[in-house]
Each structure stands twice: as C-alpha cells, then as structure tokens.
Amino acid sequence: MNTVTTSAPVPTEFAAPAASVARPTGFVHDTVAVFARESRPLVRDPFSVVFSLVQPLVFLGLFGPLLIGASGGDAAGTLQWFVPGILVMVALFGTASTGANLLFEMQTGSHERTLVAPLSRAALLVGRALKDVVPLVIQGTLVVLVSVPFGFRLDVPGLAVGLLVLAVFGVGLGALSYTLALACRNRDWMFWMVHQTLLFPLMILSGMLLPLDEGPAWMQVAAAVNPLSYLVDAERVLLAGGFGDPSIVGGVIAAAITCALGLVLGVRAMRRAR
Structure with missing residues (x-):
C-alpha cells in the first residue's frame, strides 16, 4: 500500500532552490534572511514607527511640565534628567511586547511553516530580535530631536553611544519576550499577564519618571536590583556627554547581561519549538 505524506508549505522567502540541500546555509546568512523578512512590514508601513511614539511623547508632554514646575522652572536641567529616561522607556515598551507578534504567528x-524552512533555529530568534533595534533607534532619535527646541542639550556622540547601549538591551529584552511567547503559545492571556505584571514595576523602580532618592528603603533596594536603574543612570550621563562617569559601566553591564540572558534562553526555546 502506498503512503502519501504531506508537509507544511515553506514561506517563499525561505524556500531553498530545488538543487540545493535542505539544511541551514549558515548562521549569519540565515539571520540576515530572517531580519530582512521581519523588516518588510516596517518598510511597507513606516508610519507605524511614528504612531508608536504616542505613548513616550505623552509621558514627555505630561510629566515634563510637572517636573519642571517642581524644579523651580529649570526646563533645560529637567529635560537633561528626564529625556534619557524616556529613551529607556521607548526601549522597554518597544521590545517587551514584540513576543505578541510571534504568538500571533504561532x-x-x-x-x-517557518520552522520547516532550511534555517538555523538560532537565526530565527536572533534575526527577529535584531529587527526590533531598527524602530528603537528611530524612535529614540525622534524623541531627542523633539526635545531640543524645548531646551534639551544634544550631545551627538553621547546619543550615538546611548542608542548603541539601548540596542544591546533591546535585543536581549526582545529575545526574552519571544521566549515568553514560546512558553505561552497555548495561553496567550498568560503572556499579557506576565507582561503587565513585570513591565510597570520595572519602569517605576528604575527612576526613569521620578527620582527614587527620597523613596522608602525597600524601594531603593528594589531599584538596586533592577537592571533598568543602571541603564537609566548610564543614559543620563551619556546624553550629557559625560563619558568618564563610572555609571556608564553599570549600564553597559546591565545591557550586556540582559542581552546574553535573553539570547541564551530564547535560542534554547526556539530550538525546542515544534
């Protein structure tokens, strides 16, 4: 008796030529292919990047005047303190929810169908995570440019290094978001429950919106173990052009650890995906 077997169709952009061997062609090549595929919706609809700026701009427009008033009207000094926190917020909100896209695809x-393509499983995750860096950099740059007419002093080298640190952090956080999506593939409500439970405490306990110096002791202890706190401190120093400040090292380490942890867990989860 003849047995007929079927397999899921492979996306055309990942399909291998008929004469080639159906196996991964190399991690770098596969990562570029995944990055290009995931970036196409962004190229086709660039206005989505602008529209996603609404939330950080609302925080900038509503919290900014309150902080300026509390500081006695020092607009320039307040913006130098507040805008770097908004950049970290852009990285946090922009990458923490990217797993929802993977959840929808699952x-x-x-x-x-993508899993049966001749691609490295690690590249499937890394390519997606790298794609999240593009809107992060664009949005961060736009936030800074919007703040300049209101008194924010732009240090171009500091901004470049600050965005690089945020990009490293964003890759790791995006990978963690994809890992969570893979773990919650049959329970999408759990993804959003974990997402919302962690996101706002991390944001508040980082000091990106309000200083924590006068907060209770338990809050300062929680901030000390929050990687976002070190990232916010580093961004404030970098955007001010203070490259010799030791807090930059803390921010770089926090971003690197987040990136390494996210990629290790994400690649492991992607390799186990069925």
Whole structure:
C-alpha cells in the first residue's frame, strides 16, 4: 500500500532552490534572511514607527511640565534628567511586547511553516530580535530631536553611544519576550499577564519618571536590583556627554547581561519549538 505524506508549505522567502540541500546555509546568512523578512512590514508601513511614539511623547508632554514646575522652572536641567529616561522607556515598551507578534504567528500556523524552512533555529530568534533595534533607534532619535527646541542639550556622540547601549538591551529584552511567547503559545492571556505584571514595576523602580532618592528603603533596594536603574543612570550621563562617569559601566553591564540572558534562553526555546 502506498503512503502519501504531506508537509507544511515553506514561506517563499525561505524556500531553498530545488538543487540545493535542505539544511541551514549558515548562521549569519540565515539571520540576515530572517531580519530582512521581519523588516518588510516596517518598510511597507513606516508610519507605524511614528504612531508608536504616542505613548513616550505623552509621558514627555505630561510629566515634563510637572517636573519642571517642581524644579523651580529649570526646563533645560529637567529635560537633561528626564529625556534619557524616556529613551529607556521607548526601549522597554518597544521590545517587551514584540513576543505578541510571534504568538500571533504561532496561533495562525505561520510560525510552524517557518520552522520547516532550511534555517538555523538560532537565526530565527536572533534575526527577529535584531529587527526590533531598527524602530528603537528611530524612535529614540525622534524623541531627542523633539526635545531640543524645548531646551534639551544634544550631545551627538553621547546619543550615538546611548542608542548603541539601548540596542544591546533591546535585543536581549526582545529575545526574552519571544521566549515568553514560546512558553505561552497555548495561553496567550498568560503572556499579557506576565507582561503587565513585570513591565510597570520595572519602569517605576528604575527612576526613569521620578527620582527614587527620597523613596522608602525597600524601594531603593528594589531599584538596586533592577537592571533598568543602571541603564537609566548610564543614559543620563551619556546624553550629557559625560563619558568618564563610572555609571556608564553599570549600564553597559546591565545591557550586556540582559542581552546574553535573553539570547541564551530564547535560542534554547526556539530550538525546542515544534
């Protein structure tokens, strides 16, 4: 008796030529292919990057005047303190929810078709995570440029290094978001429950919106173990052009650890995906 077997169709952008061997062609090549595929919606709809700026700009527009009033009207000094925190917020909100896209693909069957493509499983995750860096850099730059007419002093080298540190952090946080999506593939409500439970405490306990110096002792202890706190401190120093400040080292270490942890856990989860 003849047995007929079927397999899920492979996305055309990942399909291998008929004469080639169906195996990964190399991590770098596969990562570039995944990055290009994931970036196409961004190229086709660049206005989505602008629209996603609404939330950080609302915080900038509403919290900014309150902080300026509390500081006695020192607009320039307040913006130098506040804008770097908004940049970290952009990285936090922009990458922490990217796993929802993967969750949608798993629910519609698109992700399963991608898994049968001749691609490295690690590249499937790294390419996605790198794609999240593009809107992060664009949005961060726009936030700074919007703040300049209101008194923010722009240090271009500091901004470049600050965005690089945020990009490293964003890759790691995006990978962690994809890891959570893979773990919650059959329970999408759990993804959002974990997302919302962690996101706002991390944001508040980082000092990006309000200083924590006068907060209770337990809050300062929680901030000390929050990697975002070190990232916020580093961004404030970098955007002010203070490259010799030791807090930069703390921010770089926090971003590197987040990146390494996210990629290790994410690649492991992607390799176990079925």
